[in-house]
Amino acid sequence: MSGGSVDFAILGAGVVGLTTALELRRRHPGCSVRVLEKEPAAGLHASGRNSGVLHAGFYYTADSLKARFCVEGSRRMREYCADRGLRVGKHGKLVVARTEADHAGLDELLRRGAANGVRLRAISEAEAREIEPRVRTAGRAIWSPDTATVDPAEVMAALAADCTRQGVELRTSEPVLAAGPGWVRTPAGRIDVGHIVNAAGLYADRIARGFGFAEGLEIIPFKGLYLYSDEPPSALRTSIYPVPDLRNPFLGVHFTVNVDGHAKIGPTAIPCFWREQYGWHERFRAGELAAVGAAVARLWLADSFGFRRLAAQEMRKYSRSVLVGQAAELATGVQVGQYRRFGRPGIRAQLLDRKRAQLIMDFRVEGDERSTHVLNAVSPAFTCSLAFADHVCDIVDRSA
Numbered sequence: 001m002s003g004g005s006v007d008f009a010i011l012g013a014g015v016v017g018l019t020t021a022l023e024l025r026r027r028h029p030g031c032s033v034r035v036l037e038k039e040p041a042a043g044l045h046a047s048g049r050n051s052g053v054l055h056a057g058f059y060y061t062a063d064s065l066k067a068r069f070c071v072e073g074s075r076r077m078r079e080y081c082a083d084r085g086l087r088v089g090k091h092g093k094l095v096v097a098r099t100e101a102d103h104a105g106l107d108e109l110l111r112r113g114a115a116n117g118v119r120l121r122a123i124s125e126a127e128a129r130e131i132e133p134r135v136r137t138a139g140r141a142i143w144s145p146d147t148a149t150v151d152p153a154e155v156m157a158a159l160a161a162d163c164t165r166q167g168v169e170l171r172t173s174e175p176v177l178a179a180g181p182g183w184v185r186t187p188a189g190r191i192d193v194g195h196i197v198n199a200a201g202l203y204a205d206r207i208a209r210g211f212g213f214a215e216g217l218e219i220i221p222f223k224g225l226y227l228y229s230d231e232p233p234s235a236l237r238t239s240i241y242p243v244p245d246l247r248n249p250f251l252g253v254h255f256t257v258n259v260d261g262h263a264k265i266g267p268t269a270i271p272c273f274w275r276e277q278y279g280w281h282e283r284f285r286a287g288e289l290a291a292v293g294a295a296v297a298r299l300w301l302a303d304s305f306g307f308r309r310l311a312a313q314e315m316r317k318y319s320r321s322v323l324v325g326q327a328a329e330l331a332t333g334v335q336v337g338q339y340r341r342f343g344r345p346g347i348r349a350q351l352l353d354r355k356r357a358q359l360i361m362d363f364r365v366e367g368d369e370r371s372t373h374v375l376n377a378v379s380p381a382f383t384c385s386l387a388f389a390d391h392v393c394d395i396v397d398r399s400a
């Protein structure tokens with residue numbers, strides 16, 4: 001059975017896959033571009049299940065791809081939303097100090113923000129209270145006026161509609177069963193492909209290995225749970241984040257004000273036992289359990305970047321009272337009774353360097369003249385996507 005031939009095949013209809021497909025189509029209008037997605041619609045994994053924050057770009061060191069694409073990506077995503085009539089919540093964000101020991105962390109974020117060209121203000125505790133009367137902070141804080149929120153599912157639906165309108169062939173419910181240089185196999189048969197872009201999120205490392213890439217690397221899944229507030233919209237005026245532990249890629253328990261003005265707590269970063277473990281039994285795969293278990297065990301033994309402590313702390317966050325208790329360090333008037341509803345979790349496709357037992361912090365792109373593999377498209381890849389897609393397409397074009 002033959003699935004025909006195409007110039008470009010994109011594996012995965014997340015935000016990376018769709019923005020890359022649109023950009024390839026724009027650059028090569030005479031070429032065929034096909035997106036293959038295993039699910040019945042685009043954006044059913046991380047891209048449709050994230051916090052929806054358009055990050056301003058001050059967490060990342062200036063030499064990183066994250067820093068390079070975050071400011072432009074956020075600006076372009078806001079323009080895209082305005083153009084398509086999608087909602088953008090312009091609530092900004094406060095980064096607070098839980099104790100004075102966090103002041104060094106605030107200074108480091110200010111330094112990174114300045115290096116990355118991000119608009120930030122170092123403010124006093126009193127100024128922070130003017131912005132958000134309920135905020136708790138020890139002495140000072142950072143105000144980021146350009147942090148915004150969107151509804152990621154709305155954005156994904158708009159991108160999918162754009163793909164169809166612009167002649168990208170978006171094939172849903174068509175899983176990639178195997179792939180190698182110049183070909184892809186799906187239930188519809190073998191497809192001959194000029195260039196393959198692997199944007200398969202949680203499975204990107206597996207697919208990359210079929211091409212001889214992602215050597216020594218393994219994706220391990222971390223679950224992000226959200227607890228939703230019953231308080232009315234605008235009960236919190238702005239998102240509130242703690243100073244994160246910059247040794248790992250997670251931002252700690254925080255409040256995000258959604259596009260509709262409601263606040264949510266989360267996301268957690270709880271290690272999963274298999275890749276799409278959204279619920280206790282959902283999408284169980286024994287092979288993955290063994291591989292993820294081995295990777296987590298390696299991290300546990302090495303304990304580089306304080307993994308044991310992180311994992312133990314994160315596992316406790318399945319408890320509503322623990323999660324709310326930690327969030328209550330950031331704002332006053334926060335009670336367990338107001339936070340009764342866990343929302344849809346998302347799972348991060350976090351890349352691990354097996355040999356060094358380290359989580360990879362930056363995006364990673366590997367490839368050659370026949371294929372390009374996007375690995376470690378973790379946060380803020382949603383924010384960066386429109387700018388990052390240009391970078392991926394530059395790599396594809398250079399390789400031709």
Ligand SMILES: Cc1cc2nc3c(=O)[nH]c(=O)nc-3n(C[C@H](O)[C@H](O)[C@H](O)COP(=O)(O)OP(=O)(O)OC[C@H]3O[C@@H](n4cnc5c(N)ncnc54)[C@H](O)[C@@H]3O)c2cc1C
Nearest residue numbers: 012014015016038047050051053176201224346380381383
């Ligand atoms: C809890 C959480 C919160 C986050 N918050 C933010 C945030 O606030 N701001 C931000 O910028 N970023 C955030 N992120 C990160 C952001 O969501 C991701 O970086 C981004 O969505 C990655 O997009 P992607 O296209 O690489 O992956 P995905 O969205 O996972 O897409 C990959 C696609 O590939 C498909 N696929 C996999 N295997 C196959 C196969 N064999 N055949 C066909 N299709 C396949 C999958 O079904 C999926 O649709 C968050 C992530 C999580 C999990």
